[in-house]
Amino acid sequence: MLTTADSLLSLVGNTPLVELSRFAPGPVRVYAKLEGQNPTGSIKDRVAKAMIEAAEAAGELEPGRRLLEPTSGNTGISLALVAKLKGYPLTCVLPANATEERRRLLQLYGAELVESPGEEGSNGAVRLALELAERDSSWFMPFQYGNDANPRAHYDGTGAEIAEALQRVDVLVAGLGTGGTLMGTGERLRESFPDVVVAAAEPLPGEHVMGLRSLADGYVPPILDVSKLDRKLLVSNEESVAALRELLDAEGIFGGVSAGAVVHVARRLARELDDGVVVCVLADAGWKYLSADFWDAADVETSMERTVWW
Amino acid sequence: MTAIRIPPTLRTEVGGERQVEAYGGNVREVLEDLARRYPALEPQLFEAGELASFVNVYLGGEDIRTLDGLDTTVDGLPLILLPAMAGGAPGAPAAIGSRRAEPGSAARSRRWTALRREGRAEHCPSLLRLSAPRRESGRTRC
Numbered sequence: 134m135l136t137t138a139d140s141l142l143s144l145v146g147n148t149p150l151v152e153l154s155r156f157a158p159g160p161v162r163v164y165a166k167l168e169g170q171n172p173t174g175s176i177k178d179r180v181a182k183a184m185i186e187a188a189e190a191a192g193e194l195e196p197g198r199r200l201l202e203p204t205s206g207n208t209g210i211s212l213a214l215v216a217k218l219k220g221y222p223l224t225c226v227l228p229a230n231a232t233e234e235r236r237r238l239l240q241l242y243g244a245e246l247v248e249s250p251g252e253e254g255s256n257g258a259v260r261l262a263l264e265l266a267e268r269d270s271s272w273f274m275p276f277q278y279g280n281d282a283n284p285r286a287h288y289d290g291t292g293a294e295i296a297e298a299l300q301r302v303d304v305l306v307a308g309l310g311t312g313g314t315l316m317g318t319g320e321r322l323r324e325s326f327p328d329v330v331v332a333a334a335e336p337l338p339g340e341h342v343m344g345l346r347s348l349a350d351g352y353v354p355p356i357l358d359v360s361k362l363d364r365k366l367l368v369s370n371e372e373s374v375a376a377l378r379e380l381l382d383a384e385g386i387f388g389g390v391s392a393g394a395v396v397h398v399a400r401r402l403a404r405e406l407d408d409g410v411v412v413c414v415l416a417d418a419g420w421k422y423l424s425a426d427f428w429d430a431a432d433v434e435t436s437m438e439r440t441v442w443w
Numbered sequence: 444m445t446a447i448r449i450p451p452t453l454r455t456e457v458g459g460e461r462q463v464e465a466y467g468g469n470v471r472e473v474l475e476d477l478a479r480r481y482p483a484l485e486p487q488l489f490e491a492g493e494l495a496s497f498v499n500v501y502l503g504g505e506d507i508r509t510l511d512g513l514d515t516t517v518d519g520l521p522l523i524l525l526p527a528m529a530g531g532a533p534g535a536p537a538a539i540g541s542r543r544a545e546p547g548s549a550a551r552s553r554r555w556t557a558l559r560r561e562g563r564a565e566h567c568p569s570l571l572r573l574s575a576p577r578r579e580s581g582r583t584r585c
Contacts, residue, residue: 335506338525353496353527365506367523 142218145171145178146290150298150412155383156396161303161403163411165386165396166295169418173210173242175389176291176416177277180313181211183286184275185219194273196220201272203227203255203262206235207417208277213242224272226262228254234421277311278354284317292321295412302326303409306399308391308416309333309365312357318414319361332364334391334398336442339370339434364402368394370437374427376400377419389417390442445473446521453524456483470500471513473522488524497527 138144148171150164157163168176188194200216200223202209209225216223223244227235230251239246247265249257259278266272277283291314295302305322307314319331359365370390377393380386388396392415399413422442430436444464449457457463458481465480467473474494478485488495493513500507503520507513 337523359506359508362506362509365509367501367504367506 140218141172142182142215145182147294150295151384151386153380153384153386153396153399156380157400157403157411159403160408161406161411162409163396163399163403163413164299165384165392165399166291166412166414167386167418168291168414168416169388169392171211173207173214173238174418174420175207175211176314176414177207177211178214179286179290180277180283181208181215181275183282183289184277184280185212185215185221187280187282187285188273188275189219194221197222198273199224199271201226201262201266201274202276203249203258206231206421209244210235210238210242212275213239213244217243221273226258226265228258232421232424234424238421277313279356281356283311283313284320284356287314287317288321289317291414292318296322296325299410299412301410302329302412303406304330304332304399304402304411306332306334306395306402306411306413308395308414309335309357310391311354314414314416316356316358316361330363330402331361332366332398332402333362334368334394335365336373336391336394337367337369339437366398366401368397369434370427370442371433372397373442374433374437381419386415387419388415389419389422391416392418445517445519447473447477448521448523450525452526453484453487456487457481467517469511469513469517470502470507470515470522473517474500474513499525499527501525 148167150166153163153165168179171178185194185200198221200212200221202212202223203226204212209223209227213223213225224247225239225244226247226249227239228251229248236246247261249261251257253260262274266274275282295305295318302322302325305315305319307318309315315331315333319329322329322331353359373390373393375393376397377388377390380388380393380396386392395413395415399411403409403411425437427433427436444466446462446464448462449460454460463477463480465473465476467476474488478488488498490496494500494507501523502510502515502517504523507515
């Protein structure tokens with residue numbers, strides 16, 4: 134039955150699950166949850182909406198309060214939508230080398246941009262945002278890496294939707310970024326399917342994005358509990374791009390870079406099983422990556438190694 | 444012999460090499476042998492005899508924390524060492540609320556552990572080609 138929505142925010146979530154029978158044929162059925170079909174085109178709509186509404190419910194956000202978030206991508210665009218509809222001005226701190234689509238989209242949605250040094254990557258954006266927030270307490274920073282509303286959005290949404298749609302789930306695969314999707318969706322699926330294997334697809338970082346001074350500068354987001362992951366697999370940029378092209382060829386699904394990594398791991402794990410159901414979460418579609426130069430690159434690794442892609 | 448890929452952060456400690464070799468039957472033995480060869484690595488890799496919180500070690504492309512930890516048998520597969528990094532926030536300063544990575548996650552599914560022991564769990568060939576530059580245009584699958 135067709136209905137109407139009172140606001141774009143009520144259209145966040147309830148994304149479709151589609152079987153990947155051509156991309157991953159065989160006895161194990163693989164389903165993809167298409168998070169690119171959220172209002173701004175990524176899974177982060179769930180997170181942005183949940184973080185802002187949690188802060189409102191806790192009385193931490195009064196009308197007109199200025200929001201600040203370090204982001205080089207999807208979370209900023211999602212926050213920009215939520216902030217616009219709820220009347221909060223948003224400033225995003227993003228690396229100077231973020232793609233033009235992202236910069237343009239953020240501005241079109243009404244966000245102010247502050248640039249951090251490109252060579253410092255997202256790390257520099259996080260650092261600068263923290264400095265700004267420390268200097269001026271009028272900022273409110275949702276900070277997805279440490280905000281419990283992030284995994285909760287996936288427990289209440291992504292995970293509950295998968296559990297409702299499928300009678301059986303043997304494996305969940307999602308990309309590892311903040312850890313929100315894996316923690317929240319995994320926890321909800323374990324309640325319905327106690328033996329489910331929760332598997333993380335993790336980017337193999339290029340040489341140029343590992344410019345840490347020492348390992349002690351490493352970062353584990355506070356919301357990520359690695360002990361709750363059953364598998365954690367590295368995927369190279371080359372493999373991610375090959376898989377997303379193949380997914381487009383076979384199924385007509387145009388995924389983003391992390392979606393490529395996730396279906397790559399999903400198919401690999403499906404081959405380890407004799408039967409069962411694998412569900413993978415495709416965080417976004419490929420549109421925001423069109424200006425990237427890896428599509429025609431002879432050497433995908435080299436063309437991609439200066440950026441962290443999810 | 445186990446090939447070990449060294450991240451840029453740790454190359455000074457191994458004389459600038461991208462890849463080195465060490466010996467041992469499981470990950471602990473290999474890393475201890477590595478630390479004997481390059482003593483400057485020892486404090487970076489271990490904290491009180493356990494894997495340091497901000498080091499990730501991958502065997503055949505899989506994090507050993509979701510295998511058997513330092514007791515994981517190496518089976519001739521290469522190791523990759525990486526700094527713990529989160530998507531979108533590589534190397535964000537520890538002060539913003541990082542905490543120790545939890546060691547010793549046990550794989551929940553016995554069936555999968557059994558599959559791995561039978562050698563049915565696949566390893567990813569492109570991640571096994573540690574030092575070979577990826578110049579060929581053919582797509583890698585695994």
